[in-house]
Amino acid sequence: MAGENLIQVNQDKCTKCGLCVKVCRGTLGLGEQGPEIVHDFCIACGHCVAVCPNGALDHTRAPLKNQVLLEKSPVPDVETAARFLRSRRSVRTFQKKPIPRENIRELLDIARFAPTACNSQGISYYVVDDLDTLKKIAAVIADWAEEDLKHGSLGKSPWSQNTSNTIRCYHENGEDTILRDAPCLIIATADKNRFPLGRDNTHFALTYAQLYAPTLGLGTCWSGLFEYCATSGYEPLLKLLKLPESRTITGAFLVGYPVYTFKRLVDRDPLQITWQ
Ligand SMILES: Cc1cc2nc3c(=O)[nH]c(=O)nc-3n(C[C@H](O)[C@H](O)[C@H](O)COP(=O)(O)O)c2cc1C
Numbered sequence: 001m002a003g004e005n006l007i008q009v010n011q012d013k014c015t016k017c018g019l020c021v022k023v024c025r026g027t028l029g030l031g032e033q034g035p036e037i038v039h040d041f042c043i044a045c046g047h048c049v050a051v052c053p054n055g056a057l058d059h060t061r062a063p064l065k066n067q068v069l070l071e072k073s074p075v076p077d078v079e080t081a082a083r084f085l086r087s088r089r090s091v092r093t094f095q096k097k098p099i100p101r102e103n104i105r106e107l108l109d110i111a112r113f114a115p116t117a118c119n120s121q122g123i124s125y126y127v128v129d130d131l132d133t134l135k136k137i138a139a140v141i142a143d144w145a146e147e148d149l150k151h152g153s154l155g156k157s158p159w160s161q162n163t164s165n166t167i168r169c170y171h172e173n174g175e176d177t178i179l180r181d182a183p184c185l186i187i188a189t190a191d192k193n194r195f196p197l198g199r200d201n202t203h204f205a206l207t208y209a210q211l212y213a214p215t216l217g218l219g220t221c222w223s224g225l226f227e228y229c230a231t232s233g234y235e236p237l238l239k240l241l242k243l244p245e246s247r248t249i250t251g252a253f254l255v256g257y258p259v260y261t262f263k264r265l266v267d268r269d270p271l272q273i274t275w276q
Pocket residue numbers: 088089090091092221222223224225226266
């Protein structure tokens with residue numbers, strides 16, 4: 001059967017307990033010699049390798065050597081977890097300080113571990129950390145938003161008032177209300193043929209990065225305006241970015257060192273659930 005070589009079983013270590021088969025989506029079955037491929041639709045999630053208590057299973061596309069051993073569950077207690085998640089806020093005022101590229105690399109590296117549909121992955125990033133280019137991008141988005149508020153979907157959106165105000169302040173007060181004078185804009189892209197899946201995947205990946213950012217002393221803010229302008233296909237923006245033809249923009253956020261520290265946790269509308 002095709003895919004036969006995907007897994008390698010160390011017979012000295014395998015106890016044939018079948019855990020790898022139980023966590024698998026149906027690719028593995030338990031044979032006389034232990035786990036074996038019975039259906040050819042492996043998505044390389046690596047669960048079979050990760051669950052084995054003896055390190056008996058290796059997988060060509062999810063190698064054992066790449067999976068870090070987890071001795072003890074790192075799950076924080078409920079209060080720590082809730083406080084951590086509720087402490088994330090958008091940052092819109094950044095210090096005029098560049099971010100070392102190795103820190104950006106570290107920030108985006110964590111995003112690789114976010115879940116993707118069928119383990120499709122495939123998100124890649126374009127990072128703009130040149131201040132002149134960032135200014136040009138903001139100016140181009142302002143032009144697009146102004147036009148779109150008159151004739152396009154922004155004008156019809158419930159947030160049109162908010163966007164009008166953003167653009168007015170950009171022109172009148174000379175404030176960068178679009179890219180917030182951030183020292184860095186991170187643009188996520190996916191294969192053009194994988195849209196809208198790539199966009200869904202991106203949102204989880206960017207959320208991972210945004211939650212991790214404070215660990216590096218960084219603050220972040222989604223840039224919806226950038227994303228909407230880019231996905232509308234606005235030529236002046238796409239010309240500035242010069243992305244390969246095969247990629248499409250699936251999300252973006254601003255990042256930098258925050259000026260202000262928030263002293264309170266996020267609050268939102270009350271939870272709504274319907275039990276059925
Ligand atoms: C998809 C998305 C797009 C957003 N776009 C922008 C944006 O273009 N500019 C901006 O200043 N904030 C943007 N935000 C930030 C929201 O305004 C912010 O998340 C919301 O007001 C709640 O505040 P908090 O993130 O501090 O909790 C965006 C957020 C999301 C989730």
